[in-house]
Amino acid sequence: MLSKRLIPCLDVRDGLLTKGVKFLDNQNLGDPVEAARRYYLEGADEIVFYDITASAEGRGIFLKVVEKVAEAIFIPFSVGGGLSSVSQMRDVLLAGAEKVSLNSAAVKNPPLIAEAATAFGSQAVVLGLDARKSALPSCPSGYEVVINGGRLATGQDALAWALEAERLGVGEICLNSIDADGTQDGYELTVTRLISEAVTVPVIASGGAGEPRHLLEALTIGQASAALVASIVHFRQYEIRVLKKYLQDHGCPIRPSD
Amino acid sequence: MIAIIDYQAGNQTSVHRALASLGVPSIITDDPLALRAAQGVIFPGVGAAGQAMARLKATGLAEEIVHLAKAQKPFLGICLGCQIMLERSQENEARTLGVFPGQTLKFDPQVKDEAGAPIRIPHMGWNEVRLTQKSTLWAGVDPKDQFYFVHSYYPAPAKDLVLGLTSHGLEFASFLGREGLWAVQFHPEKSGPPGLKILQNFYAYCQKVAHAQ
Numbered sequence: 001m002l003s004k005r006l007i008p009c010l011d012v013r014d015g016l017l018t019k020g021v022k023f024l025d026n027q028n029l030g031d032p033v034e035a036a037r038r039y040y041l042e043g044a045d046e047i048v049f050y051d052i053t054a055s056a057e058g059r060g061i062f063l064k065v066v067e068k069v070a071e072a073i074f075i076p077f078s079v080g081g082g083l084s085s086v087s088q089m090r091d092v093l094l095a096g097a098e099k100v101s102l103n104s105a106a107v108k109n110p111p112l113i114a115e116a117a118t119a120f121g122s123q124a125v126v127l128g129l130d131a132r133k134s135a136l137p138s139c140p141s142g143y144e145v146v147i148n149g150g151r152l153a154t155g156q157d158a159l160a161w162a163l164e165a166e167r168l169g170v171g172e173i174c175l176n177s178i179d180a181d182g183t184q185d186g187y188e189l190t191v192t193r194l195i196s197e198a199v200t201v202p203v204i205a206s207g208g209a210g211e212p213r214h215l216l217e218a219l220t221i222g223q224a225s226a227a228l229v230a231s232i233v234h235f236r237q238y239e240i241r242v243l244k245k246y247l248q249d250h251g252c253p254i255r256p257s258d
Numbered sequence: 259m260i261a262i263i264d265y266q267a268g269n270q271t272s273v274h275r276a277l278a279s280l281g282v283p284s285i286i287t288d289d290p291l292a293l294r295a296a297q298g299v300i301f302p303g304v305g306a307a308g309q310a311m312a313r314l315k316a317t318g319l320a321e322e323i324v325h326l327a328k329a330q331k332p333f334l335g336i337c338l339g340c341q342i343m344l345e346r347s348q349e350n351e352a353r354t355l356g357v358f359p360g361q362t363l364k365f366d367p368q369v370k371d372e373a374g375a376p377i378r379i380p381h382m383g384w385n386e387v388r389l390t391q392k393s394t395l396w397a398g399v400d401p402k403d404q405f406y407f408v409h410s411y412y413p414a415p416a417k418d419l420v421l422g423l424t425s426h427g428l429e430f431a432s433f434l435g436r437e438g439l440w441a442v443q444f445h446p447e448k449s450g451p452p453g454l455k456i457l458q459n460f461y462a463y464c465q466k467v468a469h470a471q
Binding site: 003 | 269278279304305367372377378379380383384406407408409425445447453454
C-alpha cells in the first residue's frame, strides 16, 4: 500500500540555507544542494524548498540552486516562495523541480491555480495553506487563512479555501499551522484532520514537529499523507532514518530507508 | 545512446539527468531519425492524455512510436508514457496509441485502502511493485523496494501483459509489456537507487540488443 511520506523542508535565501543544517560531523552547512543530497541519502521521501529571497537577483541564484539539486537527488522535490505567475512556475519546473507550491498569490488570485494546473497538470501544483485558529464569524471551521509568511490574516475560512483550491485543481495541500509552527510541541491535529477528511487530494502536515511521536500523530490521528519536518532534522535531534524506523515500528506504512 | 522522446511533456530533463548520473549517454529529441538511430528509446510523460496525444499526432511522433514498437526497438514508457501505449484513456476520453491492448481508467474515490480510509487521488508517493513475471528490467531490485508514483488514472492492460502489480484501493498494473517493450506507471527517474537500477538495467538490455545485431 501507499507509504506515508517524510519531507524535510529547507528555507533558502540568496542561494544559502537560512538555518544551518547540522550533520553528524557537526558542521553547519549553508549549501542547500549538500543538505538535499544528505537528506536524499538518509531516506527522505521528497524535499521541499522555500525561496525566501526578496530580490530579483536572489531569484536568479535560486534557480541555479534548483538546477544543481536536480542533478544531485533522484527523488521528487517542490519549490515554493513568492511564485505568482505561470512563467515563474515554468522556470522552476524547467530547472528540475517536480512541483510548485502556491500560497499567498493563490489567495489573492485564485484563478492562478487553474492556470497552473492546466499548464503543468494538477500533480505539479501544491497549495501551501497557512492556517491559524480563529473565532471570526467568517471562519465557521474555526480556522483562518493567513498569508504573506504568516503576517497577514485574511478573515477567510481555511477549510472553505482548501476545498476551493482542490476544485480549482491543486494536486496536494501542504497545511501549515501558524499556531504550532516553531513550537516543537506537535502538529495541530484538529485542523490537520479537519482538512484531510474534507479533501480527496493528499495533505502534508506542517508545523510543530519536535518528537517522533508527533509525526505518528499527524499521520494517524491527523490522517495526513505526509509530514513536513524542519528543525527536528536540521539540528540533528533526530535522523530521518530514526524517525522512519519509529513510524514503521508503530505500524505506519513507510518506505524503508535502508 | 538512449533517445528520450521530446514532446514538451515536462519530465524529459529529469530522465536525462538520472541517466547522466549513471554515466548513460542520452539525447532529448523529437527527430524520428535520431529515435531510430538510438539503441533504445524512453518515452516519458506527465500531464493529461488528451493534450499529449494531440501533440504526438501533430508532430508525427504518434506514428513513429508505433513504428519503433513494431521494429522491436528497446522501449520504456514512463507514467503518461505508459498509459498512452494502451488503446484508450478515460482521461479526456482520448484514443491513445494502441501498441498494447487495454485501457487507462480513473481511480474511484469511493474505494477504500487496506486501512479502511478512502484512497487519496492522485495516488502520490511511494509504493511497492509486486512482480508477477520475472523481468530483466528488475535484476538486482529488492522486492521490498518502493517507487515514486503520481497519477490519477491507472493502466488496465490485457492480462498477459501484466508484469507487476501495485495496490492503491485496488491492484493495478504498475509494470507491463513484454521483453524489450516495457512500460511503468511510476517514475524510475525519481525513485532513488532502485529506480536508477531499473534505468541501468534498461540501458544494459539496449546495449545487449545493439551488440547482437
